[in-house]
Amino acid sequence: MTAWSERMLIERIREASKGSADGLITSIGDDCCEIFSSGSFLISTDSLIDSIHFNRSFHPPHLLGRKSIAVNLSDIAAMGGRPRFVLLSLSLPENLEWEWIAAWLDGALEILNEYDCMLIGGDTVKSKELGITVTVLGEPVGDSAIYxxxxxxxxxxxxxxxxxxxxxxxxxxxxxxxxxxxxxxxxxxxxxxxxxxxxxxxxxxxxxxxxxxxxxxxxxxxxxxxxxxxxxxxxxxxxxxxxxxxxxxxxxxxxxxxxxxxxxxxxxxxxxxxxxxxxxxxxxxxxxxxxxxxxxxxxxxxxxxxxxxxxxxxxxxxxxxxxxxxxxx
Amino acid sequence: MTAWSERMLIERIREASKGSADGLITSIGDDCCEIFSSGSFLISTDSLIDSIHFNRSFHPPHLLGRKSIAVNLSDIAAMGGRPRFVLLSLSLPENLEWEWIAAWLDGALEILNEYDCMLIGGDTVKSKELGITVTVLGEPVGDSAIYxxxxxxxxxxxxxxxxxxxxxxxxxxxxxxxxxxxxxxxxxxxxxxxxxxxxxxxxxxxxxxxxxxxxxxxxxxxxxxxxxxxxxxxxxxxxxxxxxxxxxxxxxxxxxxxxxxxxxxxxxxxxxxxxxxxxxxxxxxxxxxxxxxxxxxxxxxxxxxxxxxxxxxxxxxxxxxxxxxxxxx
The missing domain is CATH 3.90.650.10 (PurM-like C-terminal domain)
Structure with missing residues (x-):
């Protein structure tokens, strides 16, 4: 079991956010990230809290990482949109094992990759309670989104x-x-x-x-x-x-x-x-x-x-x- | 002291998010909100956790509401941008007084109004620990943002x-x-x-x-x-x-x-x-x-x-x- 540090996590996220994407002007590393769309952006945000929205005793971290992103991608699907960018805000207890966090992140990055959606920013804070907030941005296809x-x-x-x-x-x-x-x-x-x-x-x-x-x-x-x-x-x-x-x-x-x-x-x-x-x-x-x-x-x-x-x-x-x-x- | 309910909070937020704004296509009430810009969007997200990022014993809720938004607006200012839209994700303990939440929200809405920035969505969950995640979107002015x-x-x-x-x-x-x-x-x-x-x-x-x-x-x-x-x-x-x-x-x-x-x-x-x-x-x-x-x-x-x-x-x-x-x- 390894203790985690904000530096370890941020470096892993930075590594994963490297590269370019259509419409991405600035990714992690400035006060804001900057994105561009020729049409509109769809945005949704969802928070998951330990023991309320998920149970770590039977939810493997890798699958929870996938699910944390999936439920947000589903909001984009529900508007008839294509997911493009994601921001992650993680509230992590000091005694959480690095192995858990790394597996969670692997799952999250895996599903983002499957849907050609890019992690472009976020925030990591220490907390008593494990909390995961995902903000996803997508673009509608066709004449308009479906409401x-x-x-x-x-x-x-x-x-x-x-x-x-x-x-x-x-x-x-x-x-x-x-x-x-x-x-x-x-x-x-x-x-x-x-x-x-x-x-x-x-x-x-x-x-x-x-x-x-x-x-x-x-x-x-x-x-x-x-x-x-x-x-x-x-x-x-x-x-x-x-x-x-x-x-x-x-x-x-x-x-x-x-x-x-x-x-x-x-x-x-x-x-x-x-x-x-x-x-x-x-x-x-x-x-x-x-x-x-x-x-x-x-x-x-x-x-x-x-x-x-x-x-x-x-x-x-x-x-x-x-x-x-x-x-x- | 009044107990809070998700319904009270969501109604207050819906009420505050009424109205239209340039570039706002769909606000609260669908799977996503939808926004439009002729240029690019700047985005930043920040999480504040009780007893780590603020101290409720001396921070009046109204001012904390203002500050929760202000620190995010500052990220837009730092890119030379104009703030436009905000999403709020609130993790609220069951025993938090409604009066505290209402005063916090008044402060948040007050400063949003001062900077002509609109609350367009978010999420509210019950938790053990009070956590506030704000995502702000802005638009650069001039030829480009400043990096x-x-x-x-x-x-x-x-x-x-x-x-x-x-x-x-x-x-x-x-x-x-x-x-x-x-x-x-x-x-x-x-x-x-x-x-x-x-x-x-x-x-x-x-x-x-x-x-x-x-x-x-x-x-x-x-x-x-x-x-x-x-x-x-x-x-x-x-x-x-x-x-x-x-x-x-x-x-x-x-x-x-x-x-x-x-x-x-x-x-x-x-x-x-x-x-x-x-x-x-x-x-x-x-x-x-x-x-x-x-x-x-x-x-x-x-x-x-x-x-x-x-x-x-x-x-x-x-x-x-x-x-x-x-x-x-």
Missing amino acids: RTGAKDGDTIWVSGPLGSAGAGLALLSCDHLQPVSADKAVFDALLKAHLNPVPKIALGLALARSGHVSSMQDISDGLATDMAHICKASGVLALIHAERLPYLPELQIAADQLEMEIEDLILRAGEDYQLLFTVKKGQETLFRQSLRETEPGIFKIGEISSGNGVFLKKKSKIEEISFQGYEH | RTGAKDGDTIWVSGPLGSAGAGLALLSCDHLQPVSADKAVFDALLKAHLNPVPKIALGLALARSGHVSSMQDISDGLATDMAHICKASGVLALIHAERLPYLPELQIAADQLEMEIEDLILRAGEDYQLLFTVKKGQETLFRQSLRETEPGIFKIGEISSGNGVFLKKKSKIEEISFQGYEH
């Missing part, structure tokens, strides 16, 4: 992949009394990965933005019920979701049984799946399907937008309101 | 105002055993204010950028000895500082005596004065003085750049190296 405000009566509602996986993964990892879990690790691998190492849907976000058929979008971080409600509130519309159309992995049912949780709770109300939730403009469904045929077969139509307010779930012949019944973080 | 890399042999070195004030102010506020301090509060008012409520030198930074005569610049956050060394290292030059030309407030000597500190230590090595430190191009001093005559009489020439490396202090006939002898934060 939460554009859903209209007659649009259809879509989601980019299975729901509830990350919620189940977290529950499995948190329940150390559940002996079967470790034996069944391979069975639950996709669920565990969904929590530990979520994949930001950058390529799909870009394809959706370029298609011209998407009227509103956001990522699912607080659960479908809450995040759909955000779109409905911003757009002034009502969403009707069909329960039987909601996609989930087959092992979710096994996990729910073992965890004694309702599978519907996981699908509708668990957060952090980082799937894209979006609406397709009325009457453009066929064109939309054609435009996406090659890039992304795995998308699911789950409902329709109509006039009104709120999010409703249709299950067999019953309809119930589920607006904002999600995870708040 | 640390431009100092050249023959340039002169300047500072925008008295040094050591904030360091003495902090020492006075921290020494509660010093009885005379409270009696002499009025005497030390400027020193205390320099720590509690520093003023970012935005107007001067813009005037320096527009003058065309300034070759390098940064703000003094880690003390003159360290910050001058940053410019020397980035520019590959040597700085000779004349001790007798260093500006300080008359009461600094009284404070140093009472504190039993060396006044030279405060002037050279104490941080957080947020004065601008800059170099004027060789042979342009007269033109430079003329260009600034009306905006800023209070600037001080403290030395010269020559070829070589490091920062040296000339005191009477002695010369000693003082590179990086500063505060590290």
Whole structure:
């Protein structure tokens, strides 16, 4: 176990930030960094705090480094943007091992590299509590970014992949009394990965933005019920979701049984799946399907937008309101 | 004492972020905010942690709110930029009083308003330790931003105002055993204010950028000895500082005596004065003085750049190296 110093960390970050990128004028080493875009910049910032947003006892630092960046990249994906630059602000306890920090940083740099996104600055401070704040900048493609405000009566509602996986993964990892879990690790691998190492849907976000058929979008971080409600509130519309159309992995049912949780709770109300939730403009469904045929077969139509307010779930012949019944973080 | 909730805070921030600004496309309420500039953006981020970067026992929340923003605006000033947008990431303990948070936010919004800078987004999380991360975006004026890399042999070195004030102010506020301090509060008012409520030198930074005569610049956050060394290292030059030309407030000597500190230590090595430190191009001093005559009489020439490396202090006939002898934060 090696003690860390600010100098070690800053040198590692400086080393990683070397090189040039389109639109980068000044990187680390001045009072500010300086960037340029011929269009607009999308910006988002997120803070993760030890023991609240992540659990170091089961989250390997390398994967946490990836996830710390991924959740921010997902915000750019949700606007139909391409990630470009990242700033890191790390609050690190004095007794944290250098090995942990180095592995975290390796994970963060690895995913940044995969998405051609550059670390250009930040800040490192000593603290009692481990905290990670990431600010990401991206650029919209297509005619404009995709906002939460554009859903209209007659649009259809879509989601980019299975729901509830990350919620189940977290529950499995948190329940150390559940002996079967470790034996069944391979069975639950996709669920565990969904929590530990979520994949930001950058390529799909870009394809959706370029298609011209998407009227509103956001990522699912607080659960479908809450995040759909955000779109409905911003757009002034009502969403009707069909329960039987909601996609989930087959092992979710096994996990729910073992965890004694309702599978519907996981699908509708668990957060952090980082799937894209979006609406397709009325009457453009066929064109939309054609435009996406090659890039992304795995998308699911789950409902329709109509006039009104709120999010409703249709299950067999019953309809119930589920607006904002999600995870708040 | 009122308990705080994320909802109260977010509503207050949303309320404050209403309205439009040049270059602002989307503010709070989507996955990202979206901004536009016809030129480049300058970006800087800084984290402040309770009991490390500030002391709540003597720092009124309203002034701490101002300072949290001011230290970031100062980074924009140091590039010759105009501040435009701010993102706030707040990590707040559950037992923090709402009154404290509201006063902090009032101070932050007040100074943002004074500098025509808009709060456009951020994040709020619950934590054990109070932490404040501010990300500021600005735009350079004039032909380009002013970097640390431009100092050249023959340039002169300047500072925008008295040094050591904030360091003495902090020492006075921290020494509660010093009885005379409270009696002499009025005497030390400027020193205390320099720590509690520093003023970012935005107007001067813009005037320096527009003058065309300034070759390098940064703000003094880690003390003159360290910050001058940053410019020397980035520019590959040597700085000779004349001790007798260093500006300080008359009461600094009284404070140093009472504190039993060396006044030279405060002037050279104490941080957080947020004065601008800059170099004027060789042979342009007269033109430079003329260009600034009306905006800023209070600037001080403290030395010269020559070829070589490091920062040296000339005191009477002695010369000693003082590179990086500063505060590290």
